[in-house]
Amino acid sequence: MIAVLANPLYVKRDHQFNLSTTLGIPNLGRSTDTSYHRDTQTKATHPSKTEVPTTTAMAHPNAPAPPNPATNPDAADDFLLQSYTRLRHTITTTTTSSSSSREVLPSLSALATALSSLPDPTSPSYLCPLGPAKTHAHLLQTILPALNSQALSPRYFGFVTGGVLPIAEAADNLVTALDQNVQVHFPAPPPPPGSDSDGADGTAATAWAHSVCTAVEDAALRMLISLLGLDESKGDDDDEGGRWRGRTFTTGATASNMLGLACGREAVIARRLAGIGGEKKEMAVAEVGMLAACQAAGVREIQVLTSLGHSSLAKAASLVGLGHASVKEMGVAGEPWRLDLDAVEGELKRAEGEGVVSIIAVSAGEVNTGRFATNVLDMPKLRSLADRYGAWIHVDGAFGLFARALPRTDDFVSLHGNVAGLELADSIAADGHKLLNVPYDNGIFLCRDASVLTQVCSNPNAAYLASPDSPNAILSPLNVGIENSRRFRALPVYAVLLSEGREGIAAMLSRMARLAREMAAFVRDSEHYEWLPSEDASLESTFIIVLFRAKDAALNEVLVDRINATGRMFVSGTRWDGKKAVRIAVASWRVDVARDAAVMKEVLTAIAEGWR
Numbered sequence: 001m002i003a004v005l006a007n008p009l010y011v012k013r014d015h016q017f018n019l020s021t022t023l024g025i026p027n028l029g030r031s032t033d034t035s036y037h038r039d040t041q042t043k044a045t046h047p048s049k050t051e052v053p054t055t056t057a058m059a060h061p062n063a064p065a066p067p068n069p070a071t072n073p074d075a076a077d078d079f080l081l082q083s084y085t086r087l088r089h090t091i092t093t094t095t096t097s098s099s100s101s102r103e104v105l106p107s108l109s110a111l112a113t114a115l116s117s118l119p120d121p122t123s124p125s126y127l128c129p130l131g132p133a134k135t136h137a138h139l140l141q142t143i144l145p146a147l148n149s150q151a152l153s154p155r156y157f158g159f160v161t162g163g164v165l166p167i168a169e170a171a172d173n174l175v176t177a178l179d180q181n182v183q184v185h186f187p188a189p190p191p192p193p194g195s196d197s198d199g200a201d202g203t204a205a206t207a208w209a210h211s212v213c214t215a216v217e218d219a220a221l222r223m224l225i226s227l228l229g230l231d232e233s234k235g236d237d238d239d240e241g242g243r244w245r246g247r248t249f250t251t252g253a254t255a256s257n258m259l260g261l262a263c264g265r266e267a268v269i270a271r272r273l274a275g276i277g278g279e280k281k282e283m284a285v286a287e288v289g290m291l292a293a294c295q296a297a298g299v300r301e302i303q304v305l306t307s308l309g310h311s312s313l314a315k316a317a318s319l320v321g322l323g324h325a326s327v328k329e330m331g332v333a334g335e336p337w338r339l340d341l342d343a344v345e346g347e348l349k350r351a352e353g354e355g356v357v358s359i360i361a362v363s364a365g366e367v368n369t370g371r372f373a374t375n376v377l378d379m380p381k382l383r384s385l386a387d388r389y390g391a392w393i394h395v396d397g398a399f400g401l402f403a404r405a406l407p408r409t410d411d412f413v414s415l416h417g418n419v420a421g422l423e424l425a426d427s428i429a430a431d432g433h434k435l436l437n438v439p440y441d442n443g444i445f446l447c448r449d450a451s452v453l454t455q456v457c458s459n460p461n462a463a464y465l466a467s468p469d470s471p472n473a474i475l476s477p478l479n480v481g482i483e484n485s486r487r488f489r490a491l492p493v494y495a496v497l498l499s500e501g502r503e504g505i506a507a508m509l510s511r512m513a514r515l516a517r518e519m520a521a522f523v524r525d526s527e528h529y530e531w532l533p534s535e536d537a538s539l540e541s542t543f544i545i546v547l548f549r550a551k552d553a554a555l556n557e558v559l560v561d562r563i564n565a566t567g568r569m570f571v572s573g574t575r576w577d578g579k580k581a582v583r584i585a586v587a588s589w590r591v592d593v594a595r596d597a598a599v600m601k602e603v604l605t606a607i608a609e610g611w612r
């Protein structure tokens with residue numbers, strides 16, 4: 001920031017129209033300006049076209065009017081440079097001291113002010129232009145204070161919400177500034193004249209020098225595959241693109257689960273068609289739709305076998321035409337997050353003769369308990385069952401998959417056992433915006449057999465979206481994912497992996513796990529709290545989630561609210577065994593085990609001791 005402010009270019013331009021003037025903000029410090037508060041300042045919020053902005057009126061009478069960044073490209077550069085400086089300045093000065101003591105939630109008055117400032121559809125000035133400067137001032141002064149500190153505080157433990165590593169934020173700004181549309185892969189340009197080699201990926205001279213974005217996206221996906229050890233056991237499905245050639249960034253694990261079920265649906269019906277010598281590609285779901293394909297394959301039902309699958313799995317089932325009812329619980333009695341392999345085998349056997357095909361969805365990290373569906377020997381057994389009965393294995397590893405990137409130390413042996421063998425799945429969902437600490441939205445989808453994914457996602461008959469022919473080229477993202485036009489959401493992941501490497505990621509994940517374990521031990525040993533799902537569990541079964549409740553039933557009813565009202569930490573609630581429970585999900589790079597555990601213990605002890 002200092003470097004930016006000291007930049008001569010900045011200083012020179014600032015002379016022409018200083019930061020406050022350009023942004024329409026009278027002072028840079030903690031502003032109490034409520035000029036966008038609808039109740040009191042409708043006029044200021046929606047000035048008429050002839051009205052002179054307040055700050056210009058305050059400037060020297062001979063000062064030139066600031067150029068409008070919306071119409072003047074030079075002013076736009078300045079506006080952006082200054083608006084970002086201003087944003088960071090506001091973040092660091094309008095909240096209480098350091099990030100470690102920052103209030104996790106916005107104040108009620110900030111929320112009320114922001115809500116009442118939202119444009120009023122009944123006002124005559126509704127959708128009258130406010131201009132970039134005043135709009136930006138409104139964002140910083142009124143909207144920003146009403147947002148929570150999930151990315152800024154180390155103690156936002158709600159849902160499973162990652163923070164944003166600084167390098168990821170910097171990369172994400174680049175993404176917005178350059179606004180690449182990462183949808184069609186254009187191979188590298190031909191070599192310079194006189195060179196005897198082909199283009200980087202075997203292309204002919206028709207290639208376009210378009211953008212490196214698809215190659216960066218693919219490099220990020222390959223780095224992730226390697227970080228997560230998913231390339232460990234090489235099979236005969238390896239090809240030039242490497243294992244998991246069906247790979248893409250999505251908007252999140254929900255979208256990735258949707259792709260997983262769509263691919264599973266495609267493949268299990270294709271296997272049935274092949275098994276009865278039926279039509280293949282011509283009768284695929286992608287070609288003729290579910291009804292006709294199922295009819296041709298003699299399939300009357302597609303089921304999804306899981307153990308405490310995330311709610312997004314049922315949503316995905318609805319979206320791909322399977323329906324919520326297709327999702328069936330196959331958990332071990334007393335440990336419902338664990339997949340009961342005997343029950344799965346029984347169901348596959350029963351289904352085979354009854355025109356039912358199956359997708360097995362492995363919960364690699366259950367959202368309430370944080371526990372895993374499988375243990376060290378389970379995945380090879382599941383693979384052979386799936387192969388025998390023509391089933392598809394999809395792993396939902398939204399957060400849990402990252403246990404594979406923990407250090408190989410004694411304290412993480414148990415977790416490594418839980419995620420061992422996941423590379424044997426057919427498809428995998430994970431989230432970047434959770435434990436990898438890149439900004440929303442960022443999900444990952446991997447499919448072992450790229451041809452299934454391209455069958456599901458191809459854009460047929462779109463010559464204008466075709467990439468130049470190239471045998472080993474990267475698959476165009478629009479043919480392996482849900483969207484066509486897409487954000488360059490790979491770049492923050494690329495930047496984080498480059499910056500942190502295996503070691504940095506392992507250290508960040510270890511910090512999260514150690515804080516979670518410290519808190520698990522605290523609630524287990526506390527006279528006031530009960531560690532869930534079982535107090536007998538080993539601490540080493542904990543990755544990043546701690547589930548607990550108050551022993552006092554009345555306190556338990558209000559516990560989440562009591563904790564959040566302190567403003568020192570934020571947790572989200574859930575239900576376990578029919579009763580309310582609290583979840584702590586540690587997912588921010590900012591956590592410091594000793595510092596944050598001390599605050600959390602203090603909060604939980606004070607609430608319990610102050611109760612009645």
Ligand SMILES: Cc1ncc(COP(=O)(O)O)c(C=O)c1O
Pocket residue numbers: 159160251252253254255310312365366367396397398399431443
């Ligand atoms: C196991 C699991 N799967 C899927 C999801 C959905 O992820 P997203 O909200 O990123 O789509 C979550 C979210 O917490 C999750 O924990």
